[in-house]
Amino acid sequence: MAELLVLEQVSAGYGRATVLQQVSFGLCEGEAMALLGRNGVGKTTTLNTVIGLTRQQGGRILLGGQDIARLSPERRVEAGIGWVPQERGIFRSLTVEENITAVARPGRWTLEAVYGLFPRLEERRRNFGNQLSGGEQQMLAIARALVLNPKVLLLDEPTEGLAPIIVEELLAAIRWIVREEGMAAIVVEQHARQILAITDRAVILDRGTVAYTGASGTLAADTAVLGRFLGIGGED
Numbered sequence: 150m151a152e153l154l155v156l157e158q159v160s161a162g163y164g165r166a167t168v169l170q171q172v173s174f175g176l177c178e179g180e181a182m183a184l185l186g187r188n189g190v191g192k193t194t195t196l197n198t199v200i201g202l203t204r205q206q207g208g209r210i211l212l213g214g215q216d217i218a219r220l221s222p223e224r225r226v227e228a229g230i231g232w233v234p235q236e237r238g239i240f241r242s243l244t245v246e247e248n249i250t251a252v253a254r255p256g257r258w259t260l261e262a263v264y265g266l267f268p269r270l271e272e273r274r275r276n277f278g279n280q281l282s283g284g285e286q287q288m289l290a291i292a293r294a295l296v297l298n299p300k301v302l303l304l305d306e307p308t309e310g311l312a313p314i315i316v317e318e319l320l321a322a323i324r325w326i327v328r329e330e331g332m333a334a335i336v337v338e339q340h341a342r343q344i345l346a347i348t349d350r351a352v353i354l355d356r357g358t359v360a361y362t363g364a365s366g367t368l369a370a371d372t373a374v375l376g377r378f379l380g381i382g383g384e385d
């Protein structure tokens with residue numbers, strides 16, 4: 150399958166500080182990748198670098214073969230990168246439906262399709278962004294990224310801080326998006342085992358560098374690597 154997004158020896162950080170050092174990985178069309186690692190190793194910085202919110206200090210980022218280093222974040226979204234930031238980035242003074250229709254572009258993911266994925270959003274369609282629970286806000290943030298009909302979806306800790314039942318609901322939706330709909334995606338997630346079960350490949354970062362790349366199924370069975378880089382044991 151064709152490589153959709155490629156990071157080649159990417160170094161990046163904030164101001165003079167370098168966080169990522171020569172990070173390389175590739176994502177094919179229809180492929181879902183888990184981006185894992187302990188706190189502070191650079192997972193968010195990696196997604197922020199792909200969308201263009203850090204200072205890229207070296208290397209190349211190719212989307213469909215084109216180097217996107219000089220594009221603004223807005224242009225990268227136009228070029229096909231759907232980004233769901235950790236802080237969700239929804240408009241709090243717009244209704245659910247307005248939040249979605251304000252950014253929608255033609256394609257498979259329509260208002261109806263995201264309501265099909267998240268029926269709760271349809272129930273809440275006239276509520277304002279600031280009236281939603283954390284889980285509903287996260288659903289809305291994902292819906293907004295989907296209706297842009299991106300080529301690749303970047304999800305930054307979509308289940309962070311949410312109740313277990315909502316975590317299950319969101320992971321089921323992500324599973325549907327990547328498995329049934331074949332959306333290429335990079336998912337940063339603390340629930341390592343659950344995300345490994347629904348992704349094809351995994352990359353583990355350690356102190357700003359790629360420490361491990363492999364099939365998600367292989368990593369899920371590798372308790373030594375899981376313990377060493379993620380601090381989780383066999384039962385986690």
Ligand SMILES: Nc1ncnc2c1ncn2[C@@H]1O[C@H](COP(=O)(O)OP(=O)(O)OP(=O)(O)O)[C@@H](O)[C@H]1O
Pocket residue numbers: 163166168186187188189190191192193194195
């Ligand atoms: N805006 C910023 N300015 C300066 N340094 C930052 C900024 N954001 C993050 N960092 C630093 O970059 C490093 C990597 O942070 P990052 O948020 O990418 O890690 P992470 O793996 O996503 O961790 P977490 O799971 O805690 O979100 C940390 O040392 C952090 O302090």
